[in-house]
Amino acid sequence: MTTQELINQIKVKKSFLCIGLDVDLNKIPPHLLSEEDPIFAFNKAIIDATHHLAVAYKPNTAFYEAYGVKGWESLEKTIAYLNANHPEMYTIADAKRGDIGNTSKMYAQAFFEDLGFDSVTVAPYMGKDSVEPFLSFKNKHTILLALTSNAGAFDFQTQEINGKELYKQVLETSKTYENSENLMYVVGATKAEFLAEVRQIVPSSFLLVPGVGAQGGDLKSVCKYGMSPNVGLLINSSRGIIYASNNTDFAQAAAIKAKELQQQMEEILNHAG
Numbered sequence: 001m002t003t004q005e006l007i008n009q010i011k012v013k014k015s016f017l018c019i020g021l022d023v024d025l026n027k028i029p030p031h032l033l034s035e036e037d038p039i040f041a042f043n044k045a046i047i048d049a050t051h052h053l054a055v056a057y058k059p060n061t062a063f064y065e066a067y068g069v070k071g072w073e074s075l076e077k078t079i080a081y082l083n084a085n086h087p088e089m090y091t092i093a094d095a096k097r098g099d100i101g102n103t104s105k106m107y108a109q110a111f112f113e114d115l116g117f118d119s120v121t122v123a124p125y126m127g128k129d130s131v132e133p134f135l136s137f138k139n140k141h142t143i144l145l146a147l148t149s150n151a152g153a154f155d156f157q158t159q160e161i162n163g164k165e166l167y168k169q170v171l172e173t174s175k176t177y178e179n180s181e182n183l184m185y186v187v188g189a190t191k192a193e194f195l196a197e198v199r200q201i202v203p204s205s206f207l208l209v210p211g212v213g214a215q216g217g218d219l220k221s222v223c224k225y226g227m228s229p230n231v232g233l234l235i236n237s238s239r240g241i242i243y244a245s246n247n248t249d250f251a252q253a254a255a256i257k258a259k260e261l262q263q264q265m266e267e268i269l270n271h272a273g
């Protein structure tokens, strides 16, 4: 999906919500455990109930890899279901990859070509030649970790090197990479006040903002500091939506939570004009 197509979807749906499909078998409704593929059954029900309220889905691959071959099959089925039935949805493989060039190329192939995701999250630590193999894929996005939502973000990302915080160096340096127009960035919702400075460096890039909901990030603050003229935000909530109920009404309960966020987003978009 192109960036313009994503922007169009945001305008049509009046939503910039990304729903995180972080499926934990200990948290899903027990009645699903007798299904042949409980993870896919859960995802399909959540997608069917929420796709009109969100513009993106983000399975975090850890939750699938944890179940071995079966988990990977559930991931494959989930992305295939989305691409076949909801091609308008933007898809993010949250895999946080990045390695020497020839290895990164294989990671990119796995997520963009084999699985067919629109984007993948990548760690910037190994630098230019670890990121550019992802950027060379047309109409695919590479979502680089800039300032993450967790407490450990302050260990390195906000430390200054030559008078500049590392996350700012990541933003600035990555703009010089080949095909840098295919970049998006992760900035945690728990660090909303940093978004104004992020926007000074990347005024129009899309930002994936996780941390609303279970981690306590505030939607309004994120929009206040981070919204660009083209919206430029994908706000993710995983547990806060998908585990709203662990009973037979789980999908409807997820839709209620998703709608709460979508309505707040619609109000913000209306005010932004």
Ligand SMILES: O=C(O)c1cc(=O)[nH]c(=O)n1[C@@H]1O[C@H](COP(=O)(O)O)[C@@H](O)[C@H]1O
Pocket: 020, 022, 060, 094, 121, 147, 148, 149, 150, 186, 187, 188, 210, 211, 212, 213, 214, 215, 236, 237, 238, 239, 240
């Ligand atoms: O890359 C991410 O999506 C990510 C970056 C970050 O800084 N913080 C963060 O929470 N995430 C992911 O976003 C999701 C947040 O989930 P909830 O806290 O349940 O909404 C998880 O899949 C995290 O791995």
